[in-house]
Amino acid sequence: MTNFPTNKPHISYSEVRTWKECSWRHKLQQIDKIDTFEVSPFLDYGTIVHEACEHFLKTRELDLEKMAASIRQAWEKRGYDSDEYINKQKLIAEAKGNKPWPHNYVDSWVEWATNAISDLPAFMDKAFPGWEYVAAEQELYEAIPNDDLKFKGFIDGIIKTPTPRGGWRGWIIDWKTAPKWGWHANKKRDVLVTSQLALYKNYWVRKYNVNPKDIHCGFVLLKRDAPPGQTCELVKVSVGPKAAAKADKLVANMISSVRRGLFFKNRDSCKYCEFLDTKHCP
Numbered sequence: 298m299t300n301f302p303t304n305k306p307h308i309s310y311s312e313v314r315t316w317k318e319c320s321w322r323h324k325l326q327q328i329d330k331i332d333t334f335e336v337s338p339f340l341d342y343g344t345i346v347h348e349a350c351e352h353f354l355k356t357r358e359l360d361l362e363k364m365a366a367s368i369r370q371a372w373e374k375r376g377y378d379s380d381e382y383i384n385k386q387k388l389i390a391e392a393k394g395n396k397p398w399p400h401n402y403v404d405s406w407v408e409w410a411t412n413a414i415s416d417l418p419a420f421m422d423k424a425f426p427g428w429e430y431v432a433a434e435q436e437l438y439e440a441i442p443n444d445d446l447k448f449k450g451f452i453d454g455i456i457k458t459p460t461p462r463g464g465w466r467g468w469i470i471d472w473k474t475a476p477k478w479g480w481h482a483n484k485k486r487d488v489l490v491t492s493q494l495a496l497y498k499n500y501w502v503r504k505y506n507v508n509p510k511d512i513h514c515g516f517v518l519l520k521r522d523a524p525p526g527q528t529c530e531l532v533k534v535s536v537g538p539k540a541a542a543k544a545d546k547l548v549a550n551m552i553s554s555v556r557r558g559l560f561f562k563n564r565d566s567c568k569y570c571e572f573l574d575t576k577h578c579p
């Protein structure tokens with residue numbers, strides 16, 4: 298056991314991100330253990346597309362039929378296309394003062410996934426010429442400097458590409474499903490977003506004693522509803538010494554603040570928060 302207020306011996310990037318966005322929300326989720334997890338088409342779609350990317354990375358083969366079947370099974374099991382589910386989502390959005398997302402039926406999700414995964418081989422060859430597989434879904438469970446907690450994470454993909462001088466360059470990549478326009482420029486620059494890859498790189502290079510200069514990072518966006526041939530985009534993330542130190546500092550600040558019991562409500566983060574207007578956060 299640990300003396301950390303969450304009663305867990307580790308932290309993850311998503312926990313750090315939640316804390317940075319609203320430390321009160323982090324307290325509710327991680328310390329008070331108020332479980333608000335709800336399945337959603339976006340989550341299931343993301344999981345299934347990630348599995349398809351992982352399969353491709355390992356085998357260089359596409360299994361579009363299996364992927365489509367997984368999406369249809371999930372939609373059937375969860376009832377995402379039922380009137381009951383559609384109406385419930387509409388009511389939840391309206392109650393929070395948000396515009397409901399337009400409902401997309403399962404055929405659209407299957408089409409988007411098929412287009413994105415079909416684009417992946419050509420995209421990978423163009424973005425990472427000569428790439429070779431190193432690892433997929435690689436677990437990190439590493440000591441945090443100057444602390445007894447561990448940092449836990451899973452790296453979606455690690456590949457290597459040849460350099461002009463006959464060496465190799467490593468790439469840490471993270472698949473992200475995204476809307477058809479991808480990410481706006483401010484999201485691509487958002488330190489809280491890029492810290493995910495900075496932390497993965499920090500812990501991965503320490504684990505394998507690799508020179509950080511030899512490791513590059515990037516998000517691969519897989520866009521829903523984008524035309525075939527335009528579904529994939531590489532968002533490179535530069536993690537130099539400053540960004541690496543900043544990411545470590547973010548983790549240290551989070552740990553220190555949680556240990557001291559400092560929790561604040563950040564009303565700028567409420568829009569899609571599951572605790573909004575509940576007894577936990579009136």
Ligand code: SF4
Nearest residue numbers: 319322562567570578
């Ligand atoms: S509703 Fe707002 S203030 Fe309350 S926990 Fe959620 S993000 Fe934080």
